[in-house]
Amino acid sequence: MSTTAAPFTATILGSPRIGPNRELKRAVEKYWSGRIDRAELESAAAALRRDTWASLVAAGLDSVPVNTFSYYDQMLDTAVLVGALPTRVGGITDDLDRYFAAARGNDEIAPLEMTKWFDTNYHYLVPEFRPDTSFSLNPVKVLAELEEARAQGVPARPVIIGPVTFLALSKAAEDSVGAPSPIARLDELVEIYAELLGVLVDHGVEWVQFDEPVLVTDMVDNAAELAERAYARLGGLTKRPAIFVATYFGELTDALPALVRTPVEAIGVDLVAGSAAALAAVPELKDKLLVAGVVDGRNVWRTDLDRALGTLDSLRGSAKAVAVSTSCSTLHVPYTLDAEPDIDAALRSWLAFGLEKVTEVVALARGLGQGRDTISAEIAASNAAIASRTSDPRLNNGQVRERISSIVASGAKRGPADQRRTAQQERLKLPALPTTTIGSYPQTSAIRIARADLRSGKIDAAEYNRRMKAEIADVIALQEQLGLDVLVHGEPERNDMVQYFAEQLDGFFATQNGWVQSYGSRCVRPPILYGDVARPEPMTVEWIIYAQSLTDKPVKGMLTGPVTILAWSFVRDDQPLADTAAQVALAIRDETVDLQSAGIAIIQVDEPALRELLPLRSKDKEDYLRWAVDAFRLSTSGVADSTQIHTHLCYSEFGEVIGAIADLDADVTSIEAARSHMEVLDDLNAAGFSNSVGPGVYDIHSPRVPGVEEIATSLREALKAVPAERLWVNPDCGLKTRTTDEVTESLKHLVTATAKVRAG
Ligand code: GLN
Numbered sequence: 125m126s127t128t129a130a131p132f133t134a135t136i137l138g139s140p141r142i143g144p145n146r147e148l149k150r151a152v153e154k155y156w157s158g159r160i161d162r163a164e165l166e167s168a169a170a171a172l173r174r175d176t177w178a179s180l181v182a183a184g185l186d187s188v189p190v191n192t193f194s195y196y197d198q199m200l201d202t203a204v205l206v207g208a209l210p211t212r213v214g215g216i217t218d219d220l221d222r223y224f225a226a227a228r229g230n231d232e233i234a235p236l237e238m239t240k241w242f243d244t245n246y247h248y249l250v251p252e253f254r255p256d257t258s259f260s261l262n263p264v265k266v267l268a269e270l271e272e273a274r275a276q277g278v279p280a281r282p283v284i285i286g287p288v289t290f291l292a293l294s295k296a297a298e299d300s301v302g303a304p305s306p307i308a309r310l311d312e313l314v315e316i317y318a319e320l321l322g323v324l325v326d327h328g329v330e331w332v333q334f335d336e337p338v339l340v341t342d343m344v345d346n347a348a349e350l351a352e353r354a355y356a357r358l359g360g361l362t363k364r365p366a367i368f369v370a371t372y373f374g375e376l377t378d379a380l381p382a383l384v385r386t387p388v389e390a391i392g393v394d395l396v397a398g399s400a401a402a403l404a405a406v407p408e409l410k411d412k413l414l415v416a417g418v419v420d421g422r423n424v425w426r427t428d429l430d431r432a433l434g435t436l437d438s439l440r441g442s443a444k445a446v447a448v449s450t451s452c453s454t455l456h457v458p459y460t461l462d463a464e465p466d467i468d469a470a471l472r473s474w475l476a477f478g479l480e481k482v483t484e485v486v487a488l489a490r491g492l493g494q495g496r497d498t499i500s501a502e503i504a505a506s507n508a509a510i511a512s513r514t515s516d517p518r519l520n521n522g523q524v525r526e527r528i529s530s531i532v533a534s535g536a537k538r539g540p541a542d543q544r545r546t547a548q549q550e551r552l553k554l555p556a557l558p559t560t561t562i563g564s565y566p567q568t569s570a571i572r573i574a575r576a577d578l579r580s581g582k583i584d585a586a587e588y589n590r591r592m593k594a595e596i597a598d599v600i601a602l603q604e605q606l607g608l609d610v611l612v613h614g615e616p617e618r619n620d621m622v623q624y625f626a627e628q629l630d631g632f633f634a635t636q637n638g639w640v641q642s643y644g645s646r647c648v649r650p651p652i653l654y655g656d657v658a659r660p661e662p663m664t665v666e667w668i669i670y671a672q673s674l675t676d677k678p679v680k681g682m683l684t685g686p687v688t689i690l691a692w693s694f695v696r697d698d699q700p701l702a703d704t705a706a707q708v709a710l711a712i713r714d715e716t717v718d719l720q721s722a723g724i725a726i727i728q729v730d731e732p733a734l735r736e737l738l739p740l741r742s743k744d745k746e747d748y749l750r751w752a753v754d755a756f757r758l759s760t761s762g763v764a765d766s767t768q769i770h771t772h773l774c775y776s777e778f779g780e781v782i783g784a785i786a787d788l789d790a791d792v793t794s795i796e797a798a799r800s801h802m803e804v805l806d807d808l809n810a811a812g813f814s815n816s817v818g819p820g821v822y823d824i825h826s827p828r829v830p831g832v833e834e835i836a837t838s839l840r841e842a843l844k845a846v847p848a849e850r851l852w853v854n855p856d857c858g859l860k861t862r863t864t865d866e867v868t869e870s871l872k873h874l875v876t877a878t879a880k881v882r883a884g
């Protein structure tokens with residue numbers, strides 16, 4: 125070993141940074157709008173870092189991740205570190221303004237693209253490479269945080285995204301087609317990392333963590349080989365800190381022996397997503413510190429300490445030393461259970477959020493180092509919680525389980541697609557190229573005020589309902605006036621398309637303060653799906669029939685699909701996801717049946733997250749897509765052939781799931797396509813899809829109002845791929861982020877363009 129750093133015993137791979145009460149969100153948003161200056165922003169950020177480190181040290185970690193703070197995103201931070209920001213922000217002299225311009229764009233500059241961080245709900249910014257992108261080391265941020273941590277006496281371990289992952293997640297800039305993919309620049313980038321290691325050792329750093337989650341995926345063909353080359357070079361440096369390569373979100377296969385062959389001192393493995401069994405087969409691991417991620421960093425369940433300690437004990441012989449860790453950064457879970465006053469005692473005992481996970485790591489490290497007896501109280505409490513969880517009747521609703529088996533056994537199938545099309549056309553009598561929208565209308569200030577007033581007790585539920593109905597009436601009147609063919613109620617009553625349902629379903633708990641960062645300053649509060657899911661009563665019917673009572677045009681019932689509900693919740697880990705998905709599907713199915721009985725002729729079941737849950741390894745994809753499609757079909761097959769089922773998909777490259785989209789067999793699929801220029805239609809045709817489709821004709825993510833000609837052109841283009849009887853006209857997503865003026869103008873143009881194209 126070229127360093128003398130002592131191995132650590134207890135750590136986490138990273139932690140939340142948005143603040144226990146979203147302090148960072150508030151501070152950056154104030155800074156963006158000019159309400160605070162840079163000094164105020166920096167002091168808010170420094171206070172958060174200080175508190176985070178203090179709590180991690182107090183809890184007993186002997187190595188603490190630093191440089192995990194970010195004003196926006198860690199991939200963007202890494203781009204800054206290696207000097208690879210896009211040239212279009214190069215003209216901005218202030219470093220923080222330049223950083224935020226890359227993240228958010230401004231009037232002249234387009235922001236970096238944002239996409240999902242592996243299979244989590246965190247979104248990172250995608251660095252862009254041009255053939256002339258050159259690297260240069262800019263370690264200001266990491267050194268500043270190190271210095272702060274050192275002043276606080278923190279055993280700091282800087283965390284940096286590793287070179288293989290950084291390049292694998294970057295892309296060639298759109299205007300440099302034909303340029304080699306960023307990963308081709310690995311050797312060059314590794315030299316920057318080599319330089320960084322020299323700087324870090326000069327600053328007294330003993331351990332550095334490089335995150336390489338890409339090694340658990342199939343994203344890069346020869347990832348193991350690339351990692352071996354990179355870490356052989358970095359590990360071969362004589363002047364450097366000890367290197368810890370952290371991997372997470374899945375199992376290392378061939379990359380494990382590859383990493384083990386390099387001179388790095390520590391390797392981190394995710395033992396929640398992967399198994400410990402494979403580790404014993406790698407004899408050279410005996411020279412390394414194995415950082416065992418036995419505490420789930422991305423879900424909210426309390427660790428089975430007895431079992432985790434068993435796993436840790438079994439690893440003793442496999443490595444030179446074993447440290448205890450979370451499986452990944454706790455960025456993906458809320459700060460602490462203490463911020464949730466309303467959880468019942470049993471449910472509370474089953475959970476562990478960020479801080480509680482740190483306590484588990486520390487207990488396990490003590491148990492491993494000093495013997496099981498030293499944590500017998502902790503193990504007893506964990507065993508009691510697990511016993512309470514397995515025996516709780518809320519986790520085992522016999523009626524739900526029986527109903528699912530009997531529906532599945534009876535086939536859960538609708539009639540053939542052409543038979544449905546005929547029955548629906550007879551009932552709905554829609555014109556060719558029917559016009560519609562995706563569901564939500566602008567979140568007006570009246571809606572926000574009503575929600576706040578209800579929360580603060582200023583108004584009661586009856587008054588809230590009255591205000592929501594007034595919003596619905598406005599939205600219906602607007603759509604009538606615009607001349608749309610299929611109307612929606614506008615979703616004013618929904619705070620969020622998943623939480624709204626979670627709050628009404630048994631088996632879910634909606635947290636009060638369980639915020640996690642989704643991207644930049646945006647946070648979400650995923651509900652906790654802890655038990656068997658059941659629907660005590662209808663969830664949407666009252667609103668939809670009210671909307672339908674105001675118009676002769678059909679109003680679409682609007683539901684969120686089972687896969688999306690799972691994707692945006694913390695889901696129980698005691699049974700296969702497929703089983704949980706079926707339970708959610710049953711609740712949605714019951715809702716569709718009630719909507720149909722109330723006279724609703726069209727029901728949309730949104731699945732924007734279909735692509736999100738796609739497993740990271742190719743071998744697992746088929747199984748996932750099978751149960752995802754089954755769940756959607758279970759949720760939509762309870763209605764008559766004459767009831768039209770729509771679905772909506774967005775946020776993604778559909779390539780890998782295109783066959784599954786066809787298999788959903790919805791009567792009408794609206795799909796984000798405004799930016800992918802109808803390619804998706806060709807792909808759907810190639811997948812044998814022959815139901816109706818509404819490729820978004822304009823991009824709702826921008827305030828720009830599309831012109832009539834532009835929409836007409838896009839429709840004519842779509843008609844080359846799909847005949848008029850199968851083509852719907854709609855925006856590419858819900859309208860809730862837009863203003864009423866933008867929506868009114870855009871939809872006016874959409875209706876006019878459709879009339880023009882219908883006329884030929
Ligand atoms: N029906 C939802 C809406 O219009 C769909 C949102 C989404 O696609 N993410 O807001």
Ligand code: ZN
Pocket residue numbers: 562732772773774775796856857858
């Ligand atoms: Zn959408």
